[in-house]
Amino acid sequence: MKIESINYTLAAAQSDTQRATKGAVQSVSAAGALNSTVNLSSMSALGESSGSDIDTAKVESIKAALRDxxxxxxxxxxxxxxLSTARDLLQARSRI
Known part of the structure; x- marks a missing residue:
C-alpha cells in the first residue's frame, strides 16, 4: 500500500485559514449580530482581581533566596x- 505525499505549502494553509475566518465573520454578521456587544479586558486587569491566589510573601522570600x-x-x-504524577496518569489511562 502506497501513501501518497501531499505538498501543502504554508501560503496555501494561510490562504485557507483566511478564507475560513472571513467566512465565519460573514456568517456571524449575517446572523444578526448587530445587537451584540463584546467587552475585552486586558490580562493584567484579570490578574488584579485574583491577586489573593498568590502568596506574595513566599514569592519574595524565594526570590531573595535565589539572589543570595x-x-x-x-x-x-x-x-x-x-513519579506520583506518572502513576496518576497511568492509572487514569488504564481506566479509559
Missing amino acids: GSYKIDSGNIADGM
Missing part, C-alpha cells in the same frame, strides 16, 4: 512528585 544563593532544591521531593 541560599535556595536549596530538594531533588528527592521533585522526583517523588514526578
